[in-house]
Amino acid sequence: MxxxxxxxxxxxxxxxxxxxxxxxxxxxxxxxxxxxxxxxxxxxxxxxxxxxxxxxxxxxxxxxxxxxxxxxxxxxWKPTIVNWLFAVAFLFSPLFGGKALTQRMMEKSITLPSAVWMRLNLAWVAFFAAMGALNIYVFTHYSEETWVNFKLFGMMGLTILFILVQGVFLARHMPRDGQNGPSTTKKDEL
Missing domain, CATH: 1.20.58 (Methane Monooxygenase Hydroxylase; Chain G, domain 1)
Incomplete structure (x- = not known):
């Protein structure tokens, strides 16, 4: 709903x-x-x-x-401003409360090392920044109708694709059968 x-x-x-x-x-x-x-x-x-x-x-x-x-x-301009505001919020979230915004949103569902939370958070920063820039590119280089279609289908499709890629990234850190905690190595924690 x-x-x-x-x-x-x-x-x-x-x-x-x-x-x-x-x-x-x-x-x-x-x-x-x-x-x-x-x-x-x-x-x-x-x-x-x-x-x-x-x-x-x-x-x-x-x-x-x-x-x-x-x-x-x-x-x-609204999608660009919204996406860039999200990028700024994710970027500066560790300065307020010491945790990445991704960690605050998802830590009840998944346990990850701090370094992984930070990488995930920076991925969201990059995604939101890129989406804002892409919106500008589309509305300045294509027709109004193309922009309206992109706003609905393109932005939604890219967001779903990004979430799926994020899911693959997170799957590497999920507990495997017979393990109690996340699947991490010392390299992941750095």
Missing amino acids: KMLVDFFPIAIFFLVYHLTKDIVTATAVLIPATVLQVLYTWWRHRKVEKMHLVTLALVVVLGGATVLFGNGDFIK
Whole structure:
């Protein structure tokens, strides 16, 4: 259900864009859809993730500028800004609390040496930085329709691919039959 709620605003944006071929209209619908997403999450869980609040703020500001000025370039920057904010958060997370953000998110499910958590965290930093840059490349070199399709299918596909690669990386550190802890060597811990 959470994935459906998270996916709701982008699906609405995509649908309206393909029905109207107008990014301003699609953005005008995206803004209330994102507000509804956050309100529903608050109503259902009595809390809202910081990611949803950041996304809402960017949708309201950049989407508002898109609608106000009739210029789709504003909303096209949102994925880059979100991805780069995530890259910065992952990069600096060890300075606040001494743990990588990946470790804070996943340590209840998997035990890894600190060095492996840091490598995993840096991989996410690189991924988010690259996704932000790739978004700029797509919206500056391709048509608006191509960017809308990339925003939904390309970014989602690349994220799923990255998570699968991450899963292969993590599998190397999972306990094997007959072992109590993660499968690591001294080399992994460095």
